[in-house]
Amino acid sequence: MDTDPRETVRRGYDALSHRYDEAFGTDTKYGPWIADLLDRLPETAEVLGLGCGTGVPVARDLAAAGHRVRGVDISGVQIERARALVPAAEFVRAGAAALDLPEHALDAVVCLYALIHLPLAEQPALLGRIGRWLRPGGLLLVTTGHRAWTGTDPDWLGGGVPMRWSHGDAAHYREWITAAGLVVQDEEFVPEGRSDTPCSAPAAPDRAPGAGVVHRTGPAWRNRWGRSTLEVGAVPRPTPGSGAHAAG
Ligand SMILES: C[S@@+](CC[C@H](N)C(=O)[O-])C[C@H]1O[C@@H](n2cnc3c(N)ncnc32)[C@H](O)[C@@H]1O
Numbered sequence: 001m002d003t004d005p006r007e008t009v010r011r012g013y014d015a016l017s018h019r020y021d022e023a024f025g026t027d028t029k030y031g032p033w034i035a036d037l038l039d040r041l042p043e044t045a046e047v048l049g050l051g052c053g054t055g056v057p058v059a060r061d062l063a064a065a066g067h068r069v070r071g072v073d074i075s076g077v078q079i080e081r082a083r084a085l086v087p088a089a090e091f092v093r094a095g096a097a098a099l100d101l102p103e104h105a106l107d108a109v110v111c112l113y114a115l116i117h118l119p120l121a122e123q124p125a126l127l128g129r130i131g132r133w134l135r136p137g138g139l140l141l142v143t144t145g146h147r148a149w150t151g152t153d154p155d156w157l158g159g160g161v162p163m164r165w166s167h168g169d170a171a172h173y174r175e176w177i178t179a180a181g182l183v184v185q186d187e188e189f190v191p192e193g194r195s196d197t198p199c200s201a202p203a204a205p206d207r208a209p210g211a212g213v214v215h216r217t218g219p220a221w222r223n224r225w226g227r228s229t230l231e232v233g234a235v236p237r238p239t240p241g242s243g244a245h246a247a248g
Contacts, residue, residue, distance in 0.1 A: 005164045006074060006095060009117045012156055012163040013075035017054065019157050026056050030112065034061050037108065037141055041067060045107035048072065048133070050096055051114020055082035055089055058110050063088035067107075072099055073114075097122050101133045108139040115142055116167040120150060123168070124176040131180030131235065138235045140182055144173035146189060183236055 013020070020026075034057065041047070045067045049059050052071030059082065063069045069089035073079050079093040096111075096118060109130050115123055130140055145167025156163035168176075174184055 005119055005166065006097075006117075008152065008162055008164045010074045010076075012161050013053075013073075014077040015161045016157055016159045016163075017075065017077045017081060019159050021054065021056075023157055026054065028057070030057060033112075033141065034058060037110070037139065038062070038065055040108075040139055041065075042107055044068065046070075046105060047108045047110065048101070048106050049089075050099075050109055050111040050130075051117065052082060052091065052110075053078050053114075055086035055091065058112065059089040059091075060086045062110075072096065096126055099129075101129075103132050104135045106133045106138055107135060108141070109134060111140070111142040113143050116145055116165050118166065120166040120168060123166075124179070127173075127176045127180040127182075131182055134182075134235045136235050140177070140234070142177075143190065144168075144170065146170050148172070181235060183234055185234055 038061075041062075043066070045062075047062050047067050047069045049055065049069060049071035052059055052073050055069075055071050059069045059071045063086060069086075071079075071082055071086075071089055071091045072094050073082070073091070074093070074095045076093050079091045082089070082091040096114070111130075115126070118126065127140075134140065146169065148167065148169045150166040152162050152164045154162050170187070174187075177184055
């Protein structure tokens, strides 16, 4: 077992990139989430896919809609596949914690099922940096934890390699996202072990008009560990003439 949990994660995705796709219906998943995001983005948006995987479907669909998409992932195999599968986007192999971008460079950050692989202690700081990278009115779409849990599956997806997760509960993510300067617009519980749910369930997330985050939470991987929450956070737009930020 690696002493650095990030190495366990990187090796796991290097080994099981294809198996992950087979298990989670990569081509069709996240349909309503992507449609919702496309509705909210400006005409030509700068989007970062953080822990982007193979770029399918998020980078693929956003790039096809004319947005400038960059994807970052710690796994070399995921990045290699992303470059082949989504030539219209740019992909870089890097760990999220090492990523440094200029302030206000992005219209949206999409981080689905990736933040929960980082060591928990690094997650609030990363959310803080995301808050700085986003422009006023920018969006964060992120899956977080629902109940706190840290642990390893020694035989992930039956593929003979370990995988590691670490996450706090939904209330902590709400605090960290808010501390990052984002307004939580939507929260939604996403049942684990039903990663197809967002694709097959057309229901739009509950959303307060003019607010800023979707937050979906779910019980657990294989219905054992309470884990996924999807949140959409928006950076408030400045109120004209005030110089201060207000909910947009
Ligand atoms: C469950 S997959 C999700 C991939 C994609 N976001 C999706 O939803 O299809 C998680 C991805 O996060 C990446 N990842 C995990 N830890 C990371 C880190 N510290 N920095 C960058 N990428 C990371 C993994 O390599 C993997 O490709």
